[in-house]
Amino acid sequence: MARVSAAESTAVARLARRLPFFYGWVIVYISFIGVFIMGAISYWGMPVFVGPIHDDTGWSHASILAGLAARFIVGGFGGFALGHLADKRGGPPLLLLVGVTIDAAALVALRWVETPAQFIFVYGVIGGAGNTGMRLVQSTLVAKWFVARRGTAVGFSSNGGGVSALIMVPVIAFLISELGWRDAWSALAAIMLVLLLPCVPLAVRAPEDVGLEPDNGVQAGPSRPGRVTAATERSYRLGEVVHTWQFWLLLGGVLIGNYALQTHTVVLVPYIEEIGFSSATAASALSVYGLFSLGMRFAWGMLADRLSVRRAIIIQALATGAAAVLLIQVTGLASLYMVIALTGMTLSGYPPLQILVWPEFFGRRHIGSIVGLTQFFTTFAGAVGPVIAGFVNDRSGTYESTLWLLLVTWLACAVVMYAVRSVPSGEREPAVTASMG
Numbered sequence: 208m209a210r211v212s213a214a215e216s217t218a219v220a221r222l223a224r225r226l227p228f229f230y231g232w233v234i235v236y237i238s239f240i241g242v243f244i245m246g247a248i249s250y251w252g253m254p255v256f257v258g259p260i261h262d263d264t265g266w267s268h269a270s271i272l273a274g275l276a277a278r279f280i281v282g283g284f285g286g287f288a289l290g291h292l293a294d295k296r297g298g299p300p301l302l303l304l305v306g307v308t309i310d311a312a313a314l315v316a317l318r319w320v321e322t323p324a325q326f327i328f329v330y331g332v333i334g335g336a337g338n339t340g341m342r343l344v345q346s347t348l349v350a351k352w353f354v355a356r357r358g359t360a361v362g363f364s365s366n367g368g369g370v371s372a373l374i375m376v377p378v379i380a381f382l383i384s385e386l387g388w389r390d391a392w393s394a395l396a397a398i399m400l401v402l403l404l405p406c407v408p409l410a411v412r413a414p415e416d417v418g419l420e421p422d423n424g425v426q427a428g429p430s431r432p433g434r435v436t437a438a439t440e441r442s443y444r445l446g447e448v449v450h451t452w453q454f455w456l457l458l459g460g461v462l463i464g465n466y467a468l469q470t471h472t473v474v475l476v477p478y479i480e481e482i483g484f485s486s487a488t489a490a491s492a493l494s495v496y497g498l499f500s501l502g503m504r505f506a507w508g509m510l511a512d513r514l515s516v517r518r519a520i521i522i523q524a525l526a527t528g529a530a531a532v533l534l535i536q537v538t539g540l541a542s543l544y545m546v547i548a549l550t551g552m553t554l555s556g557y558p559p560l561q562i563l564v565w566p567e568f569f570g571r572r573h574i575g576s577i578v579g580l581t582q583f584f585t586t587f588a589g590a591v592g593p594v595i596a597g598f599v600n601d602r603s604g605t606y607e608s609t610l611w612l613l614l615v616t617w618l619a620c621a622v623v624m625y626a627v628r629s630v631p632s633g634e635r636e637p638a639v640t641a642s643m644g
Contacts (some may be wrong), residue, residue, distance in 0.1 A: 219408060220417040229423040231352035231360065231414065237406045238364035241345035242558070244399050245338065246371030247379065248314065249275060250469075251493060252395065254476035255379045258486060259388045260326075269597035270323035272473065276590035277331025278338060279469070283586030285339030290579015293347045294572070299410040306340020307403045313337060314396035318389040341403070342582065344410055347575045350566040351413040354421045358516070358563055362508020365559035366501055369551070373497025380490045413571075421571070442570025448577055453568060453627055458581060460623035461561050462588040464524065467616040468557050470592030470609060471531060475550070478606040482537065492547045499548040500555030507556035508563070516563045521621045523556040528617030530554065531610045561585075 223230035246252070253275050260271050292298035313334035320326045345364070353360040382391035414420055448454045475496070479489040511519040530550045537543045565577050596609045 217417075219411060223411065223417040223419060230411070230417065230419060231349075231421075231423065233409055234348050234352045234411065235360050235364045237410055238345045238349050238361075239367040239370075240402050240406060241341050242365055242367030243371045243375075244367075244403060245341060245345070246368045247375040248310070248334075248395055248399070249278060249338070250368065250472050251372045251376050251497075252379050254473055254493075255376055255490065256383070256388055256391075257477065258480065259383050263388060266323045266326070267597070267601050268477070269594060269601050271326070272593040272597040273323070274327045274330040275473070276594045277327050278335035279586040279590035281332050281335030282339050282342055283583045283590075285336055286343060286579040286582030286586070288579070289339060290343060290582070291576045293343045293412070293575025293579070295575075296412055296416055298575070299344050299348055299412050300407050302340035303344050303403065303410050304340075304407045306337045306344075307399060307407075309337030310334050310341065311337070311396040311399050314392045314399070317392040343575065343579065346562050346578050346582075348410065348412070350562065350574050351571045352421060354566075354571065356422055356512065357566060358508035358510070358512035358559075359505070360508070361559045361562050362505040362511075365504045365508070365555075365562070368558055369497045369500035369504055369555055371497065372493050372500065372551075374494075376490050376493040376497070380486070442572035443577075444573050445576040445580060448569050449580075456623065456627050457564055457568060458584060460520070460620055460627065461564060461581065461585055463616055463623060464520070464557055464561060464620040465585040466588040466592045467524075467527070467613055467620060468554070468561075469589035470596050470616075471527070471550075471554055471613055473593040474596050474606045474609050475534075475547070477600065478534065478610065479543065481606055484540075484543065488540070488543075492543060495544050495547045496551035496555075499551035503552040504555050504559055508559050511560060511563050511567075516560055516567045517624050517627055519556070520560045520564070520624045523553060523560060524617045524621035524624070527553040527557070528614045528621075531613040531617065535607055535610050 223233075226233075253272070257268060257271050260266060261268060289302065292302055313329050316329050316333070317326065320329055349360050349364050350357060379391060379395070382394050386394060411417055414423075443451075476486075476489045476493060479492055480486055484492075507519060507523060510522070527550070530546065530553050533546045533549065537546055565581065566574050569577055596606060599608055600606050
């Protein structure tokens with residue numbers, strides 16, 4: 208049993224110790240809801256909004272998607288500035304509360320924007336600042352609560368993205384058709400507040416804060432050579448991490464993968480409509496994506512537990528690159544759904560795998576600071592992709608060139624990950640499990 212802290216006198220601490228199951232699964236649920244909401248307001252929601260906003264305002268695709276890019280960029284700065292709060296007691300609830308409130312207010316304010324610049328500022332800058340808190344909580348808490356089953360837990364939580372694509376894409380399309388795109392954003396803000404505000408007091412930073420241990424103190428037997436457990440995990444401070452070549456090589460691979468992920472996500476709906484399918488068919492195709500991604504997100508996490516995150520990303524990147532090329536070959540509805548199903552099974556693996564990279568290589572105790580730094584870089588890569596795709600489309604009238612570029616970027620991601628090796632075992636030492644403070 209971990210050392211008892213003062214925080215254990217709280218109602219949440221008492222609840223955590225009395226539950227018939229490990230409280231870490233509550234953290235997984237919170238992360239699941241965070242991913243679900245982020246999918247609805249950015250990754251999957253924005254592509255559904257692009258067409259209606261363009262038709263109503265005449266704004267170019269590039270200018271609309273620049274709002275998404277600004278959102279990612281501001282999130283990168285926010286992660287760098289606030290990442291350390293995710294490592295402090297009381298930090299995650301504060302990040303979640305302030306972030307959700309700001310982001311919801313920004314979505315409501317979109318009702319009154321009249322120019323692309325206003326849209327970019329409200330959705331991208333203000334909304335991106337609010338979204339920072341949600342992103343940090345979602346990408347760090349599960350890693351602090353699990354070690355031996357970290358991949359499985361992150362796989363569960365990342366299923367929020369698949370459920371979002373499955374449920375929220377048609378819901379958003381319906382809201383836009385009934386309310387218009389402006390009020391549809393307000394409806395999404397209400398959904399965000401209803402789902403996430405109750406999670407705020409439950410967002411406990413680490414098991415040690417409530418007298419528990421990672422994985423509930425259960426040490427799963429190693430399923431691969433060199434696998435670490437909660438008792439042997441070495442946690443590196445940010446100052447140590449930046450002096451390892453593995454960090455910078457990993458960061459390069461994740462940068463490439465994040466560029467490909469955001470671009471691939473954004474171009475699916477516009478490309479499906481471009482090749483002659485209706486917006487309703489495009490929305491249904493994304494529901495197919497969500498359906499086929501659900502079990503696979505969990506499977507990718509389990510694969511990372513079995514093989515290592517590095518090997519899992521290599522497999523995922525190669526398979527996703529192939530799916531991008533196959534989309535170009537689509538000729539009918541049946542082939543469209545088949546390729547989108549394949550895309551759901553492959554592309555959906557990257558979000559949980561990139562979360563797992565940092566704690567697997569550098570431990571969990573300082574993961575907030577590490578993830579905050581990496582988000583500063585990776586969000587820029589993710590922001591550039593959609594803008595480039597929109598710019599190319601505005602000039603050429605097609606997203607096909609972007610799909611070919613995706614093949615190249617996914618291959619590059621696989622090559623970089625292949626070149627990475629683990630931090631030398633001599634640098635590892637038993638982690639301090641009694642206290643995360």
